[in-house]
Amino acid sequence: EEPLLAVRDLEVVFHTEREEIHAVDGVSFDIHEGETVGLVGESGSGKSVTARSILGLVDSPGSIEGGKIGFRGDDLTDDNWERHRGDIAIVFQDPSNSLNPVYTVGNQIKEALRIHQGIRGNEATERAVGLLEDVGIPDPRRRVEEYPHQLSGGMQQRAVIAMALACDPDLLVCDEPTTALDVTIQAQILDLLADLQREEDLAILFITHDMGVIEDATDRVNVIYAGEIVERAPTGMLFSEPAHPYTEALLRSIPGRTNAADRLPTIEGEVPTPTGQAEDCRFAPRCPYAFAECHETPPEHVDVGAERSAACLLHEDGSEEAAERTVFDG
Numbered sequence: 001e002e003p004l005l006a007v008r009d010l011e012v013v014f015h016t017e018r019e020e021i022h023a024v025d026g027v028s029f030d031i032h033e034g035e036t037v038g039l040v041g042e043s044g045s046g047k048s049v050t051a052r053s054i055l056g057l058v059d060s061p062g063s064i065e066g067g068k069i070g071f072r073g074d075d076l077t078d079d080n081w082e083r084h085r086g087d088i089a090i091v092f093q094d095p096s097n098s099l100n101p102v103y104t105v106g107n108q109i110k111e112a113l114r115i116h117q118g119i120r121g122n123e124a125t126e127r128a129v130g131l132l133e134d135v136g137i138p139d140p141r142r143r144v145e146e147y148p149h150q151l152s153g154g155m156q157q158r159a160v161i162a163m164a165l166a167c168d169p170d171l172l173v174c175d176e177p178t179t180a181l182d183v184t185i186q187a188q189i190l191d192l193l194a195d196l197q198r199e200e201d202l203a204i205l206f207i208t209h210d211m212g213v214i215e216d217a218t219d220r221v222n223v224i225y226a227g228e229i230v231e232r233a234p235t236g237m238l239f240s241e242p243a244h245p246y247t248e249a250l251l252r253s254i255p256g257r258t259n260a261a262d263r264l265p266t267i268e269g270e271v272p273t274p275t276g277q278a279e280d281c282r283f284a285p286r287c288p289y290a291f292a293e294c295h296e297t298p299p300e301h302v303d304v305g306a307e308r309s310a311a312c313l314l315h316e317d318g319s320e321e322a323a324e325r326t327v328f329d330g
């Protein structure tokens with residue numbers, strides 16, 4: 001079956017006066033209809049730029065300089081975003097940036113309905129009320145008349161999701177949709193997205209730094225580091241048997257997953273800024289398993305099981321022994 005979205009060798013470069021930053025450096029992944037796929041990495045890994053690329057939202061000084069974004073048989077990078085506007089919607093981290101403070105919630109949803117579906121007037125009002133109800137906003141008939149500031153953060157994010165649904169999208173890109181919310185509200189928004197995914201047969205791309213969110217919300221995961229996907233796996237497999245040392249480190253950073261004694265609250269060091277062609281493994285400076293070759297050879301993806309691959313030299317020969325060395329033991 002053809003994937004709904006097929007990102008292939010995506011390159012996004014930011015040109016500054018001093019250097020070229022290859023924020024996304026050869027990223028490939030698929031999303032099938034109705035599937036929830038995660039893209040996880042620390043801040044500065046290139047995950048938000050990847051999200052914005054899919055929507056055609058990369059602004060100067062950044063530009064897409066290579067690869068393809070296949071969507072329903074079209075390459076979006078051939079300027080097909082307009083044609084698929086509404087097929088793909090995005091929910092950002094901070095709902096207050098997505099809502100206009102001077103218009104009522106209802107008017108903003110109605111505007112989306114008008115633009116994307118040509119629905120106006122009373123019908124639009126009724127649909128807006130229905131959408132607020134679908135996203136679990138109580139008393140939607142009253143809420144539809146309210147301004148964003150009259151809603152709590154969690155309710156605002158629900159309203160943003162309602163606006164996204166007003167386009168009747170096939171793919172919803174969620175960029176850290178729960179990061180700005182407190183833990184209880186986070187869980188409620190994740191539940192809501194899971195319900196919508198089932199009921200509307202939506203495909204969802206979940207972008208987050210939070211492995212807990214990945215575990216709760218996704219079917220498959222892509223781990224991104226310094227502009228490159230370093231591991232891809234079904235979610236359960238990734239958690240039970242991480243194949244890449246970076247994935248292992250991300251798992252160790254989840255509170256409560258390991259003994260307090262050997263738990264690292266964060267991964268030491270920082271994500272490097274990729275400024276040119278990789279000549280080494282970009283994780284080598286932080287990798288506890290690094291050996292000489294890691295500083296000389298950029299690793300390629302190697303299959304490490306069904307629907308699984310990792311870009312790490314430990315797996316290069318595909319040997320059991322090499323795989324053993326990176327199995328997370330927590």
Ligand code: SF4
Pocket residue numbers: 244245246281282283284285287288289290291294299311312313314
């Ligand atoms: Fe670590 Fe080497 Fe694998 Fe990179 S290639 S993740 S440095 S072991």
Ligand code: MG
Pocket residue numbers: 043047048176
């Ligand atoms: Mg981000």
